[in-house]
Amino acid sequence: MKNKNVQKADFVVLGGGLGGCMAALAAAKSGLRVIMTEETDWIGGQLTSQAIPPDEHRWIEKFGCTRTYQEFRNRVRAYYKMNYPLTDEAFQNEVLNPGNGWVSRLCHEPKVALRVIEDMLAPYTSSGRITILYQYRVVDAVTDGDLVTCVKVRQHHSYKEVTLQGTFFADATECGDLLPLAGIEHVMGAESKEQTGEPHAAEVADPLDMQSITHVFAVDYVEGGNFTIDKPKQYDYWRQYVPQNYENLPLLGWLVPEISKNGTIKEYALFKGKLGQWWESLFNYRRIIDKSLFKNQLFLSDISLINWPQNDYHLGAIYGVSEHERSKHLEGARQLSLSLLYWLQTEAPRLDGGKGYPGLRLRKDVLGTEDGFAKHPYIRESRRIKALYTITEHDVSKEIRGQQGIRKYDDSVGVGHYYLDLHMTTASHRSLYIPSYPYEIPLGALLPIRVKNVLPACKNIGTTQIANGCYRLHPTEWNIGESVGYIVSYAFKNQIQPHDIRQDSKHMQAFQRMIQEQGIQIHWPDDIELP
Structure with missing residues (x-):
């Protein structure tokens, strides 16, 4: 060297x-x-x-x-x-x-x-x-x-x-x-179970069967605003995508299978849920600014980091593979997150019966990037x-x-x-x-x-x-x-x-x-x- x-x-x-x-x-x-x-x-x-x-x-x-x-x-x-x-x-x-x-x-x-x-x-x-x-x-x-x-x-x-x-x-x-x-x-x-003896290990060992990655992004919400992004190039694919073992539910949706309870479906909402329970709001899940804690209306909106089941990317590995495969899946993770945002802005069912939250705004300053996305996927x-x-x-x-x-x-x-x-x-x-x-x-x-x-x-x-x-x-x-x-x-x-x-x-x-x-x-x- x-x-x-x-x-x-x-x-x-x-x-x-x-x-x-x-x-x-x-x-x-x-x-x-x-x-x-x-x-x-x-x-x-x-x-x-x-x-x-x-x-x-x-x-x-x-x-x-x-x-x-x-x-x-x-x-x-x-x-x-x-x-x-x-x-x-x-x-x-x-x-x-x-x-x-x-x-x-x-x-x-x-x-x-x-x-x-x-x-x-x-x-x-x-x-x-x-x-x-x-x-x-x-x-x-x-x-x-x-x-x-x-x-x-x-x-x-x-x-x-x-x-x-x-x-x-x-x-x-x-x-x-x-x-x-x-x-x-x-x-x-x-x-595999044979290798480790673990009851929840895979039936067959597979070095490329890894946990999903997530490309996180930051948003706030401006009621009445319209910050809809351009339609992502993979949106049509992700809009129709139904994961294997996902109870025939689309990935982009408010209904999510509960991992810890087989056969149970959890219903979420962007903001306060149907029953008025605070934990149903996915926006609050990884909310990093609660505007009510600050004086003088310092923040016009709460700010949240979007890392949800809906943007867990699980179609392929990003290491132990060729550089081409790595690049494809890194871009796939980004496209999934973009598609989630676009779905939220345009098609996500609202609790008032409408569709879409165009007031969701990418906050580029929060993550120090030009696009509002994290500098690195979550591994x-x-x-x-x-x-x-x-x-x-x-x-x-x-x-x-x-x-x-x-x-x-x-x-x-x-x-x-x-x-x-x-x-x-x-x-x-x-x-x-x-x-x-x-x-x-x-x-x-x-x-x-x-x-x-x-x-x-x-x-x-x-x-x-x-x-x-x-x-x-x-x-x-x-x-x-x-x-x-x-x-x-x-x-x-x-x-x-x-x-x-x-x-x-x-x-x-x-x-x-x-x-x-x-x-x-x-x-x-x-x-x-x-x-």
């Missing part, structure tokens, strides 16, 4: 999403020099460039996440209170939810998340301890036995290539892009390392574990909780929503079976496709990345490899003490009231 443009660091983090940012931050706090790449011009991944408000658990305001994640949430609320003219009631609310969206206790603008994350990294980017290379994607890797020695990254618009050398590397890319380039053993898509599933320990449905399913309760690991490096939530997959079109217990993050799931100096720091840890359904969410990815940053710093300072931490009980105990001192919770309270 001959390249005059070479940069060196103790730790090279590929991917600037939540996991990547926290891996970089933890390592930099520990004194390491870090280079981090990011595909877009916004760091923060799910919260920013992919425009997904945080999916969290019921205990999030008190425990069940890292100290830095709590700090992030506090900083978001403080940002609104410092900079926005909130009503007195909103200002006094310790658990302010700027959008009052019902998906999360903290629905907020992606640009605010970006500012907060940049502020958290600022001491280390300003001092040069963290260098961020924007709009770069990994394109090659060089290995020496069980070690990666360097990677090559390429900038999108300039095609400039940079070789990055490091002692340790983290793959925090959204799709696990480093894994195949470096020959790191990994899996993709769906495992729910990545390539996943073959790890020393693979987390399966048996580790987290409430039904399977029963009276055993929470699965505890001696090598835990964090905690999380979410349903086993599998969005419609690209081949079998399976969907799942399985009750789960709170879970821990075992170090063994972060260690590749062979390669020694590369760690996963995103949705690419050692889980099955089913278990990934809960380990992929914001607080867990954050925790994974932060723990990886400390794993690397501990290994660097002790002149060992990450695998040695788990193999030596003294190192394991010392490392766990260290991360607990840094505010990483490694076990759930014994007296927690389980769902």
